[in-house]
Structures are given as C-alpha cells and as structure tokens.
Amino acid sequence: MxxxxxxxxxxxxxxxxxxxxxxxxxxxxxxxxxxxxxxxxxxxxxxxxxxxxxxxxxxxxxxxxxxxxxxxxxxxxxxxxxxxxxxxxxxxxxxxxxxxxxxxxxxxxxxxxxxxxxxxxxxxxxxxxxxxxxxxxxxxxxxxxxxxxxxxxxxxxxxxxxxxxxxxxxxxxxxxxxxxxxxxxxxxxxxxxxxxxxxxxxxxxxxxxxxxxxxxxxxxxxxxxxxxxxxxxxxxxxxxxxxxxxxxxxxxAREYNRDKFLRIQTLVRARMSGADTALAYYNSKPKTEMLCLDYAGKGIALDRLKRMSQAEHEFETALACGDNDPLVLREAGIFYFNKGDFAKAGPYLQKATIMNPRDAMSLFFVARLMAERKDYKSAISTMERVVREVPEDSEVRFHLGRIYGESGDLFEAHLQLTYAALYGRDKKNMQFHMDKTKALAATETQKKRLAQLQKAAGERFDKGAQGEKRSP
Structure with a gap:
C-alpha cells in the first residue's frame, strides 16, 4: 500500500x-x-x-x-x-x-x-x-x-x-x-x-x-x-x-477469527507500543473485561516503566487465573529472570517450554538460567535449539557466544559473536570477532564453519546493502 x-x-x-x-x-x-x-x-x-x-x-x-x-x-x-x-x-x-x-x-x-x-x-x-x-x-x-x-x-x-x-x-x-x-x-x-x-x-x-x-x-x-x-x-x-x-x-456469515489474534495483539501492545500508551489502555479497560493475559500485559507495561512492585502484583494476578497459559507463564518467568529472582523464574519458564516446546523465547531464557547455574552443556544444547528456530537473531547468537566463551570453547564463542554482530549489522565488531575466529580455526570442521560464516557475511553486506544499522 x-x-x-x-x-x-x-x-x-x-x-x-x-x-x-x-x-x-x-x-x-x-x-x-x-x-x-x-x-x-x-x-x-x-x-x-x-x-x-x-x-x-x-x-x-x-x-x-x-x-x-x-x-x-x-x-x-x-x-x-x-x-x-x-x-x-x-x-x-x-x-x-x-x-x-x-x-x-x-x-x-x-x-x-x-x-x-x-x-x-x-x-x-x-x-x-x-x-x-x-x-x-x-x-x-x-x-x-x-x-x-x-x-x-x-x-x-x-x-x-x-x-x-x-x-x-x-x-x-x-x-x-x-x-x-x-x-x-x-x-x-x-x-x-x-x-x-x-x-x-x-x-x-x-x-x-x-x-x-x-x-x-x-x-x-x-x-x-x-x-x-x-x-x-x-x-x-x-x-x-x-x-x-x-x-x-x-x-x-463466517465467524471472525479472534482468540489467537487477541493474544498476539496483547503482546504487541504491551511490549512494542509506547509503555505509557499500553498502561493507559489497560487502566481504561473495565475489570470485568480483563483477561489473565491482560494482567500480564499490564505487568509488562509497568515493568517497562520501572514500576517493579506494581508490575509484580499484576503478574501474580495473571498467574492466579492463568497458571496453565504458556504465554502468561513465559512473561512472568521473563519478569522474574530480569529481576534476578532465578529461583522463581525457573519453574514458570520450564512449564512454559513443556506446554509450548516451539516457543523460542521461553527456551532462550531457560538456556540462560542453565548458564547461570554453570550447566554449560545443557545451556549450549538448549540455546542451539533456539538458534535453529531463529537463526538470524543477534541477541540469541550473542548469548550463545558468551556461553561458549564461559565454557572455554573460544572458537565457537567468537564464531557466534561474529554472527551476532553480522545480524546486528555491526561491521566493526563483526570484523573483530571474524579475525579472532580465523586465528582460532584449526580443524577441518572449524575451517568449514568459518567458510560458511564468511559466505553469510558476504551475502549480508553485499553491494545491495544500505550500510550499517542505525540507532533509532
């Protein structure tokens, strides 16, 4: 249009x-x-x-x-x-x-x-x-x-x-x-x-x-x-x-499809519109019409506004009526993870992944929890699953690189950090980690993975690209 x-x-x-x-x-x-x-x-x-x-x-x-x-x-x-x-x-x-x-x-x-x-x-x-x-x-x-x-x-x-x-x-x-x-x-x-x-x-x-x-x-x-x-x-x-x-x-006379759409609309409103605008929407909604996911959405908006105690209250309200909703569980788990309460975040995130195994966001935070416990083998395996779901997500690649680095695998660490910079269109850091990856590539397998990385970088920054990503 x-x-x-x-x-x-x-x-x-x-x-x-x-x-x-x-x-x-x-x-x-x-x-x-x-x-x-x-x-x-x-x-x-x-x-x-x-x-x-x-x-x-x-x-x-x-x-x-x-x-x-x-x-x-x-x-x-x-x-x-x-x-x-x-x-x-x-x-x-x-x-x-x-x-x-x-x-x-x-x-x-x-x-x-x-x-x-x-x-x-x-x-x-x-x-x-x-x-x-x-x-x-x-x-x-x-x-x-x-x-x-x-x-x-x-x-x-x-x-x-x-x-x-x-x-x-x-x-x-x-x-x-x-x-x-x-x-x-x-x-x-x-x-x-x-x-x-x-x-x-x-x-x-x-x-x-x-x-x-x-x-x-x-x-x-x-x-x-x-x-x-x-x-x-x-x-x-x-x-x-x-x-x-x-x-x-x-x-x-076909019925309009609303249920799944409204769930997605809640996520978009709470996370991707202005936080003040989202909060005003939830405050204006009659309590009799508030769904469990709406309370989670309100909690997300309050969290973005750094009103943590109020946000926690809304998440607890959402969990009280929606503890079998994987999206409510996921968002509550993310809230407690970012708050640093890993003990509370873990069960919510684990349950969310069991109920929705394809939810890469839940898996992403589960992998980070494993890394916090220094269970690097499980963390890497789980984060690799996330990469298969969202291969061009720079944040996922960044955290996978950090986990590899903490585990002692420096080649894989720099390889993943190169991908993170590539997909984030950060040429300076991409070149830095690319040079490190080249220096560490010793085995035939590593050299093949390096060649794949170089090919991806060449395709992404070809003559058709319009420069580096700009800050908003």
Missing amino acids: AALLIVLAPCQAWAMFGSITVADEKEMGKKFDNAIRAQMSFVDDPEVVSYVKGVVDRVAATLPPQPWTIQSAVVGQGSMNAFAIPGGYIYIFTGLILGVENEDELAAVISHELAHVTERHVAKRMDQMRFINIASIAGVLAGALIGANGGGTSTNAIGQAVATGAMAGAQSAFLMYTRENERDADEVGIVYLMKSGYNPDAMPKTFEIMQKQHWFMSGSDNVPTYLSTHPGLSERVAYLRDRIRRMPAEVV
Whole structure:
C-alpha cells in the first residue's frame, strides 16, 4: 500500500527494453530486504513472528503458482500499514496488528498486498521504462517506504538519507500504485481472502477503520501527500460491499477469527507500543473485561516503566487465573529472570517450554538460567535449539557466544559473536570477532564453519546493502 519511488540512473544502468524478468524481481526484492533491514527495527518475538507467518502462509496457499516463496516479516513501527514487494517479500507493521480488530482484517490487508505482487503491478510500471538500475531502485524504494511509514521525524530522516544516497548522480521519478492498481488488488485480494477461509467483509471493514483513524489522509503526519496511495477508500468500500452481497450467504456469515489474534495483539501492545500508551489502555479497560493475559500485559507495561512492585502484583494476578497459559507463564518467568529472582523464574519458564516446546523465547531464557547455574552443556544444547528456530537473531547468537566463551570453547564463542554482530549489522565488531575466529580455526570442521560464516557475511553486506544499522 506504500508508494514506490524508482530511480532512473542512465549512466550506471543497463537497458531492460521493457522487459522486467522474474530474476530481476527476485534481485530487487533481495536488495530491498537488505536495505530495509539495515534501517528499521524488526520484531523477533517468535510468538508474534510465527503467528503472522501463519496468516501470510494461509493466504499465500491460495495464490496461483509463484516463481518465489512468499516471505514475511514484522516491522516494529506504529503505522497502520503493510506492504509487499516484487520477489515475494511482505512486511507487516505492528501498528496494523494494533489497528485492526481480528485476524480476518489482518488477512484482508495481507491479501490486498499479495495481490499487488501476483498482478506484478510494480514490474508492469517498470516495464514502461527503458533503463533500470536494480540496486538504486531497491535503495530509493526502501527510503520512500521508511519515510512514508515512519510517523516520526527521526524515521523520516532515515528514509530521506537512504533515498538521497541511492539517487546520487541520477534522475528520479515517482511511481505510485494507480487507482486501477488498487482496484485490481482489491478485487483479486478479496478472492484470496475468501479462498483462505476468512470473512470477505473484513476487507471493506478494514478500509473503514483506516478512514476513521485517518492513517492515510493526504497531508497527515504518517503519509505525506506525495506518498498517499490509497485513493477513493469510500468508493472502494462501496464496490467491495456490492461484490460481497453477491457472494454465498455461508461465506459472508463466517465467524471472525479472534482468540489467537487477541493474544498476539496483547503482546504487541504491551511490549512494542509506547509503555505509557499500553498502561493507559489497560487502566481504561473495565475489570470485568480483563483477561489473565491482560494482567500480564499490564505487568509488562509497568515493568517497562520501572514500576517493579506494581508490575509484580499484576503478574501474580495473571498467574492466579492463568497458571496453565504458556504465554502468561513465559512473561512472568521473563519478569522474574530480569529481576534476578532465578529461583522463581525457573519453574514458570520450564512449564512454559513443556506446554509450548516451539516457543523460542521461553527456551532462550531457560538456556540462560542453565548458564547461570554453570550447566554449560545443557545451556549450549538448549540455546542451539533456539538458534535453529531463529537463526538470524543477534541477541540469541550473542548469548550463545558468551556461553561458549564461559565454557572455554573460544572458537565457537567468537564464531557466534561474529554472527551476532553480522545480524546486528555491526561491521566493526563483526570484523573483530571474524579475525579472532580465523586465528582460532584449526580443524577441518572449524575451517568449514568459518567458510560458511564468511559466505553469510558476504551475502549480508553485499553491494545491495544500505550500510550499517542505525540507532533509532
């Protein structure tokens, strides 16, 4: 749903002669992903990431055969938005999760965005141009999207910096989704939504939410006029509703998916929105409507505000009614771990992992508890399980490196710390630990692991990357 800023760089480009190939789209998608990851904060909570991936995969399963795998990521940003790009990448903002009311509405936006990809709207617009520089496109497109979705001065500045760097010495032109593109994405997207088993009325309902929130009004702080790509929402709601009226009654009567969505929304609100805003939400909610997980969410918000005694009270309230909820157990365990009460944290985290063995966050803290007890063998084994679940999480790699170092395995310690710096886009520390890893690589196995690390570093910091990650 975001605008597309495309750079024409005749001096450095090659002639495409009106033909954007699948390979070109894949390359642009990969370079864009590198650029956006270098500049924005991505959510790494496996509970949130896996949930969103599940919704995306459910919609993607209804698409016609695609030449790429659909890949999703969650951006920690408050705008009520999502966008998909050529190459099969789709990004969902935490603001969208907070802005909609159920999973069907989230899926509606995802369906709309994936329709832009399957209809090749970006590629078709690019086909009208003779000269295309894929690297410049990726950089400026990333800058445009960062600026458009920033909702704040610092983020907009980052977007402008990325765009300026990519435009050096080049002509520039704006390409936006047209009214026809948007209508196509609505019409195709609502089919994907319906085939996925969701209620199709969620799409016009989501547009109505956007109208009420003024997220996409021209001239708003969130979307500048030149990047507003949502023309005629009222008109689009009307024709979608007209189309829905002709659908089978049993399709329109489908129940909205809420339970799992509301759990994820609680996590996003408590951990990823402003702590004061989250606390105000829970304080305004009638006690008769408060769920066990809501008390845990309130505890998270209070913890973030350093109001520890109040936070503990809320966690104890949550545990009193939700001691069989793995998410409540996990969040209480994390609270007590960070407080330094390992004896109290342990049972909650252990029970959470038993109830949900795939929860990498619970396993991560269990591994750290094992390391605190100097049970390095168990700690390493458990943290390696976490790495298999979230291989590009810099914090997981960092703690695994520390555990290896404490156990005396310096090669593995520096190897993991190199990966931590790589995924955190910290070139200076990456090079430091890379040099240490090289010096310590003695066996054939170690040399192979070093070669794999060097390959990963080369791919991450290739010509398409837009520099080191910036501080918010």
